[in-house]
Amino acid sequence: MTGVLTSVVAAFLMYTIFSRISIYFIYLLNVFSLVVIHYAIKKGESQGAIIGALCGLIQDSFSLGIFGVAGISKTIMGFAAGYISRRIDIIEVKKNFIFIFLLMCTELIIWSSLYLFLLSERVNTAGGILLFQPFITALVGSLFFSLLPKLKKRFVHHENA
């Protein structure tokens, strides 16, 4: 639980810092989704859905849109991430990239559909930049997830020494 909360806070901090560097970072990289995917793979579909709901609602509370839209899309995405990762092998970087890319596309489709249905307006894609979000998030996510075990090992080794 502490790990999840730390990751969520870390994602929120990264989001804050990125948004102050350039607004385009917000459109290109969804750090909250990466936290959801990471824990969904690690802990399964139930935890994935719960963490998805939590991250989505945090995202919603800092947006003027309807509270719950990002929550629903991230809940479904978290569930799907946990469910699929238990059935197929996604350890290899390439497979992991495709896996995250497809999940991000799904989340974006659900989010924009809910937006269109509930607010009767299209999502602002910032001149099409938002459409690159699945690709960039998948790229960053797959590289980070492949480096994470090595970083953890190094950290443990360093602590033991």
Place this chain on the structure above:
Amino acid sequence: MPFSLKKNKSLIILICLILAQLILISAQVPLGGKENYLEKAIFSLFSPIQHGALAFIQKIGDLWRDYFYLRDVRGINERLSKEIFALQQQNILLQHSLKKYKNEEEIQEILEEIFGGVLPARVIGLDTGSVYRSVVINKGSKNGLQEDMVVVDRKGHLVGRVIPPVSFMEAKVHLITDSDSGVSVFTEKLKVPGILNGDGKGQCILKYIIATDDRVEVGENLITSGFDGIIPPGISAGVITSITTDKSLFKKISVSPYFTINHLDQIAVIALEPKEFF
């Protein structure tokens, strides 16, 4: 095969979570624009993190500027001295012009009210859905912020208004670039009235100007009229960038606000209740 609760535990959790959020969405309909308690709780819990992170980054930046990056200080100092001198002269001239209409005591009262009513603030966060909708600022109810207080940029141009949730030390500001915002304005020269809406992409649209009305020109400044009862009159809101007409009854007028979200950092909240203006 009978439905097993144990086997389908994760599916039940998913359905419950989605249902709970659907109920949350439905509950917002009777609330209108008001925030719900859960939203306010999450906002109040996480906005201090944003506040702290930005304060930390700002401290590092200040440290760099104060101790290491002093190359341009002399130049900036000279420029600011000139600006202060010009502003002082302007202030004296304005006070002299005010004297024509009001007595000394009334002027002093007005000036004190204006001075005490302006609260400098900083943007600490952008909207997670669309950056042109809202921003989070580092002032909250502790500083006397309330719903509908007007927010201007460092040059006094309209940025938006304070909306709920207003937490203890942070608040949300609805930007004029959001498509759901509406400000009553008129053109500076011929006082043609209209409604300024955001286009959701960082620009604005001036609505309800009849296609046959030729009094509106490109490059003209838009000033708030105060007719909406929220934004006080006399604040610059934007400049007309293009006017087109088609078969519709109204002109299509694009307006560029004076601020860009990329450079929106220091702002000022006019910390007076809307009713105090009118």
